[in-house]
Amino acid sequence: MKHLTLALIMVFVLTLVALSQPGGKQPLPNFVGNPETTATNIFGKGWGLGKFSGGVQGVRSAMLKGPHDFTSDSGKYVAEVEFDSATSTYDTTWHPTGGNKRLCSYCHSIHITKDGGIAVPLWNRASQAGKTFGKYVNPISLDATVYDAGTTTAGFKDNYSSFCLGCHDGSVGIFAPTAYSGGGGVSGDVSVVPGAAVLSPTTGHFSDMEHTHPVNFDYNAVQALVPEELYPAVDPVSAVWKGYSGANGSGGNYTTVRLFNGTMQCSSCHNPHMSSGIGTVLSSDYGRRCVACHKK
Amino acid sequence: MNKLSVLLFFGSALAFALLASGCGSSREMESARRYIWPEPPDSPRVEYINTLRGESDFSSGIGGFFNALSGGAVAIKFSRPFDICLAGEERYYVTDATNGVILYDTKKKTVEAIGERSTIDLKEPRGIAYAHGKLFIGLASSKKIAVLNDNGEVIRAIGRDGKFQNPIDIVCDSLRNRIYIVDIKQHKVFAYTEDGDSLFTIGKRGEGNGEFNYPQSAAVDANGNLYVVDGFNFRIAIFDTNGTYLRQFGSQGDVYGSFARPKGIALDSYGNIYVLDGVHQNFQIFNNAGELLMFVGKFSYMNDGFQNPVSIAIDGNNRIFVTDNLNSRVQVFQLLKGD
Numbered sequence A: 001m002k003h004l005t006l007a008l009i010m011v012f013v014l015t016l017v018a019l020s021q022p023g024g025k026q027p028l029p030n031f032v033g034n035p036e037t038t039a040t041n042i043f044g045k046g047w048g049l050g051k052f053s054g055g056v057q058g059v060r061s062a063m064l065k066g067p068h069d070f071t072s073d074s075g076k077y078v079a080e081v082e083f084d085s086a087t088s089t090y091d092t093t094w095h096p097t098g099g100n101k102r103l104c105s106y107c108h109s110i111h112i113t114k115d116g117g118i119a120v121p122l123w124n125r126a127s128q129a130g131k132t133f134g135k136y137v138n139p140i141s142l143d144a145t146v147y148d149a150g151t152t153t154a155g156f157k158d159n160y161s162s163f164c165l166g167c168h169d170g171s172v173g174i175f176a177p178t179a180y181s182g183g184g185g186v187s188g189d190v191s192v193v194p195g196a197a198v199l200s201p202t203t204g205h206f207s208d209m210e211h212t213h214p215v216n217f218d219y220n221a222v223q224a225l226v227p228e229e230l231y232p233a234v235d236p237v238s239a240v241w242k243g244y245s246g247a248n249g250s251g252g253n254y255t256t257v258r259l260f261n262g263t264m265q266c267s268s269c270h271n272p273h274m275s276s277g278i279g280t281v282l283s284s285d286y287g288r289r290c291v292a293c294h295k296k
Numbered sequence B: 001m002n003k004l005s006v007l008l009f010f011g012s013a014l015a016f017a018l019l020a021s022g023c024g025s026s027r028e029m030e031s032a033r034r035y036i037w038p039e040p041p042d043s044p045r046v047e048y049i050n051t052l053r054g055e056s057d058f059s060s061g062i063g064g065f066f067n068a069l070s071g072g073a074v075a076i077k078f079s080r081p082f083d084i085c086l087a088g089e090e091r092y093y094v095t096d097a098t099n100g101v102i103l104y105d106t107k108k109k110t111v112e113a114i115g116e117r118s119t120i121d122l123k124e125p126r127g128i129a130y131a132h133g134k135l136f137i138g139l140a141s142s143k144k145i146a147v148l149n150d151n152g153e154v155i156r157a158i159g160r161d162g163k164f165q166n167p168i169d170i171v172c173d174s175l176r177n178r179i180y181i182v183d184i185k186q187h188k189v190f191a192y193t194e195d196g197d198s199l200f201t202i203g204k205r206g207e208g209n210g211e212f213n214y215p216q217s218a219a220v221d222a223n224g225n226l227y228v229v230d231g232f233n234f235r236i237a238i239f240d241t242n243g244t245y246l247r248q249f250g251s252q253g254d255v256y257g258s259f260a261r262p263k264g265i266a267l268d269s270y271g272n273i274y275v276l277d278g279v280h281q282n283f284q285i286f287n288n289a290g291e292l293l294m295f296v297g298k299f300s301y302m303n304d305g306f307q308n309p310v311s312i313a314i315d316g317n318n319r320i321f322v323t324d325n326l327n328s329r330v331q332v333f334q335l336l337k338g339d
Helices: A002-020 A035-041 A055-063 A144-148 A160-165 A219-225 A286-290 B003-021 B025-032 B062-069
Strands: A082-084 A089-091 B046-052 B081-087 B091-096 B100-105 B110-113 B125-131 B134-139 B144-148 B154-158 B167-173 B178-183 B188-193 B198-202 B215-220 B226-230 B235-239 B245-249 B262-267 B273-277 B282-286 B292-296 B309-314 B319-324 B329-335
Touching: B081 B167, B081 B309, B081 B319, B081 B329, B091 B125, B100 B125, B125 B178, B134 B167, B144 B167, B167 B215, B178 B215, B188 B215, B226 B262, B262 B319, B273 B309, B282 B309
Parallel strands: B081 B125, B125 B167, B215 B262, B262 B309
Antiparallel strands: A082 A089, B046 B329, B081 B091, B091 B100, B100 B110, B125 B134, B134 B144, B144 B154, B167 B178, B178 B188, B188 B198, B215 B226, B226 B235, B235 B245, B262 B273, B273 B282, B282 B292, B309 B319, B319 B329
């Protein structure tokens, strides 16, 4: 009995030690899928954030001159946002005169007041005076809660992917996934997942139309309907991706397919903070990536 | 087809059928409700009037649905509408990421994918414009501009050498028989005659006056001045008919009047400037001095907003057309009072 207690304590302590190691070998709670795949890949190629030490700095240096560096003078970046680990917040003192050197802000839209004031629309002075569009008072604007601030229709899904698709619609990047589920009126109902495009082997999320994959749907809702085809998400409820949170960014270690508020999104499989390529998660072994979710 | 695919198919097919037949309760409420901007007590300026989805707009849609199930021809519908141009008041051309170039004819009540009868490949169409019986289509695949007549026959190609890396928008200055081609990859705007002769080129990558960082679209006013949406410089740059830089307005941010991901641009008959934004999910209306008048839209799948709107066009009656990319539709509004 005494040995058993000791053993339990040892396990407990070892677990604590493991969990306290940034980038350590603890299993991540927020992944989809196949235990075998995640176990063999959890120390492999990361999603990016954990891979680059130094939190935001690391991400930033990794992104410079990468596919998502949209600065007009790529490479001459100046620091513009700092992470305060004590409060887990960001210094949003942006540099309005900094021209295009705001590496993050092309996607993480920022709160800037024009000339220190807010424009009053001349045609709707009464109803709209003194407001902002509101979604981006938080510079980490990909957090889903920003949509709940009266700026969108109730019941809307967490359209993280719309951030990607705003450019990947044929303008800057490749064409959009045809299988994006944007709501459609039946919130949370899997029947609005994908469109018929999902089934078509000839349409897809690249312009070559060879591959297709739906995004922006509740993963476990679908998984429950076809348990023989998909692995359940390990911890979908708490699987809110917190990119830069944790120990100055290291908490964002991302080594497997990840859900966002339980939903499959572009960035479930693609790391937008990549330094090159298309930033796919897991190994370059295509099959391995698939079987993180798919049983067959 | 595995079980997952079947499930997704019937799920989405059912949703489609409900939508097409109009029997969804939210749908009925939607059609009964008026959408007017701005809200009272300000006087109304813009009203939502219609949604264009595809062939089903001219039939019950159910026929097409069962037709598709039985393996027949699938009704043509907007999937990822990108750019739109108005060929008169009744015919609209739309480029679509999935379905190519679509001609939506409200007089004949037909919707047609014109690539099917074109003699050249119209793959990956981006910008599109129409003037004097000529349709100009920017092709990202072959990196040139295809020019078609009203019968869909190719009469010319502009930029045979792959001159245009990504001709994301084309706009006509029909008074001067001229077209402007916005190339987002080269960060330039090219001026051509409608007959395909090169006139001049505007801009290079940068943030100085007259320079661009991912230009997204353009519009021409009554005087022939060119308005370019300079996407990642977050501003509207204005040039005269010689391509000389005149002025600019706009800045990055989330406050009214600023841009986060400016996309399409158009002008109404009063010279007011409409700019779509793919993050704010609206279009903002500015007067010619660049002062904000109001904005329309939010992130929504209802008729009060958009999901990633891309392109905007305004006809002679100040009807406003917006390609609502992720909602797979074109939204139509009417300017009620614009002076």
